[in-house]
Amino acid sequence: MGILNLLRRNSFEHGIHPQEHKELTCRLPIRRLPFAPTLILPLSQHAGAPAIPLVSPGQEVVRGEPVASADGIVSVPVHAPATGVVESIQLMPSARGPKTESIIIHVYQGSSQEVLYSAPRDVDSMTAAEIIQAVQDAGMVGLGGAAFPTHVKMKPPPEHQVDTLVVNGCECEPYLTCDHRLMLEQTDDLLSGIHIVMRALGVERAMIGIEDNKMDAVDAIAGRLPANSPISVHAVQTKYPQGAEKMLIESLLGRRVPSGSFPSAVGVSVFNVSTLAQIGALLPMGQGVIERVVTVTGPGVRQPGNYLVPIGTPVRFLLDFAGSTAQAHELILGGPMMGMSVASLDVPVTKAVSGMVLLEASDADLREVKVQPCIRCAYCVEACPMHLNPSTLGLLAAKGEYETMAKQFHLNDCFECGCCSYVCPSSIPLVQYFRIAKAINREKAA
Amino acid sequence: MDTKLKIELRTSPHLKQTVAVEQIMRNVVYALLPVCAFAVYAFGISVLALLTVTTLTCVLGESLFCRLSGKPNTVNDWSIVITGLLLGLTLPPGFPLWMAAVAAIVAVGLGKALFGGLGYNVMNPALIGRAFVQAAFPVAITTWTPAFLDKRFTEFLPSTLTAPFMQPPALGDWIEQTRVDAFSGATPLALQKFEQISTPVGDLLTGMTAGSAGETSALIILAGGLYLAARRMMDWRIPLGVLLGAALASLPFWLMDSLRYPDPLFVLFSGGLMLGAVFMASDMVASPVTPRGVWIYSLFIGVLTVIIRLFGGLTEGVMYAILLGNAISPLIATVTQPRVFGAARKDSRP
Secondary structure, eight states: HHHHHHOSSSSSOOOOOOOOGGGGGGSOEHHHHHHHHEEEESSOOSSOOOEEEOTTTOOOEEETOEEEEOSSSSSSEEOSSSSSSEEEEEEEOTTTTSSSSEEEEETTTTSSOOOOOOOOGGGGGOOHHHHHHHHHHHTOOOOTTOOOOOOHHHHHOSOOOOEEEEEEEEESSSSOHHHHHHHHHHHHHHHHHHHHHHHHHSSSEEEEEETTTTHHHHHHHHHHHHHHHOOEEEOOOOBBBBHHHHHHHHHHHHHOOOTTTOOOGGTEEEEEEEHHHHHHHHTTTTTOOOOOEEEEEEEBBSEEEEEEETTTTTTTHHHHHOOOEEEEEEEESSSSSTTOOOOOOBBOEEEEETTEEEETTTTTTGOOOOOOOOOOHHHHHHOOTTTOOOOHHHHHHHHTTTTHHHHOOGGOOOOOHHHHHHHHHTTTOOHHHHHHHHHHHHHHHO | OOOOOOOOOOOOOOOOOOOOOOHHHHHHHHHHHHHHHHHHHHHHHHHHHHHHHHHHHHHHHHHHHHHHHTTOOOOSHOOOOHHHHHHHHHSSSTHHHHHHHHHOOOOHHHHHTTGTTTOOSSOHHHHHHHHHHHHHHGGGGOOOOOOSSTTTTSSOTTTOOOOTTTTOOHHHHHHHHOTTTTTOOHHHHHHHHHHHOOHHHHHHHOOOOOOSTTSSSSSHHHHHHHHHHHTTSSSSSSHHHHHHHHHHHHHHHHOOOOOTSSOHHHHHSSSHHHIIIIIIIIIISSOOSSSSHHHHHHHHHHHHHHHHHHSSSSSHHHHHHHHHHHHHHHHHHHOOOOTTTTSSSSSSOO
């Protein structure tokens, strides 16, 4: 293992190198987006139980005020992103497809939109348990896209001894630059967030991993670190999916998370930079998550940029603000590799939306594709970061042998990064096959 | 601002690498073209006619079989052009054209269409076609003519234009007449096997010998292979494994008795091994997808080739070695599934 580590160039095996397209927005500072007239706040913006509404239609809310409370441990509250009045609580379209229960807030355009709802406190004197509770109260979820409640990740199972906090600044998705800008512009918030989470986890060191296409961010952070700081910053190879937590752990530490386990099994907790920066900014103020940085980009956008967007802003408003071209053709929330294309412009920006990418019909990326038979070129086998055999899995999926896929070919290790579909010269929608197979297996198990 | 977008719904990933099947296949054709050009240069218009017949027959055959089975025509994925060219390159330069057409029909019909077309064939279609005519026309397929004849660009070899369903004339007298010095009508492999005459490796590299139309210049074949490997359109491990397997298998015999057995370099550069290793064993469809499987498969082909050459009745063993390799490739793939990331190893903690 030692020699292997020396040969490794801060990276993992396999993966792909899609065109980055980050130049569209990587030099554009974060700008604040105006308030949309109406905000749509889904009660379920996180993995776990939906939040329980605390307000009723007609009730006035103040910016920053909790409007829904956590339902149990794996759940987080929702805060009002703007001062206004609750219009209704109803089913609204979501990026995932099914309509979800959402609080609709009519924003008072005359309001100063000051955050009045806060309770400043001294984080340094808080215990680990108090910090974890405060993180839940802030409505914090994994802002990198996973949307898993952050406080749950801060309590690893007792049988696992966590020794390292890994900070994920890879941003390996093409087009997205929100984390990049945030590392440059909110470095202090990020570092104080890292310190807070280190205290809560009780770990002695933190390692920040940043893809080497963002050396300015590496330098910016390294410049703020005092000598013998427990925090270190590392450039890792620019390769997709470097930002997948299992990949990043291997790149930084050479540890492989066992199949079917969480990172805590190898003593690591992974947090995204935007999550940590929000923790660093919000916890001392006692505030909740009410806005986030979203990269609005793609060839279909007239004014690409990184915008500080109030949670609940409808995609339509964002699109009107940034402008779209006539050839705009596909709208994706998140990155283009793992994000979801949306059917309705009434879908709101939620906590886990890191980007809005608008692709054009003329893009070679979107050319009409004809699915051809698998020619066993093994490109997918060479690309899969989990070392699966997507070729064989795809053939099994075509035959409907979903259980064999899970039992013999490790279907459940697939985290749907999309490398296999990306490289497939036959344009077989492998990832989609695997999603269907997993869903059917889940249904059968239930 | 008008936001009446016509948006489409797709599933992730929303980006796609632009290498498509027809691109891979077209590049294999590009890599084969110099080999074809040299074959025509060395053996003249007979080989030009041979390659044209095999390729056209394959293309027409594929169209016909697609129509018969009610499938969309798959000719434009270019894979059938590879089959046609490869088939032509593996045949003797003076092979009767009607027999070549039979080989091509068998290649596309029995080797490919019967299984369901591209991606479903178990073995390399070109080799299926060649194996068929090896059994059906044993004399014609072992009748060799010298390279670089003076009149090769103006006259067909006498056997080329044999009337359909007729046997070609014997070439002995004709070769006498053309007065080629010291040409015994034998390939380097036959010379070595039966008369222990070794052909210099330099001649093998540059194609100054007798043999099948496209197998005589190892250098040009290697160049095509390097092009494909550099473009990642061929798994470089396959030719390497085949050649390595052949060299390693022949080494001990040569060390034991260097008069009777060929030296490894001769083994590598003679006969169809190079053409087979670079362009046929590496056929994506019929080789395993797993990285470890690829090594087993290619070494197996290399070793088997040498065993057939040294101990079989035939002078050349590449064709059967590859066909057997193709046959066991699904089995190899099954037993060499990649080890999933984080699967039980000793202990991943340092």
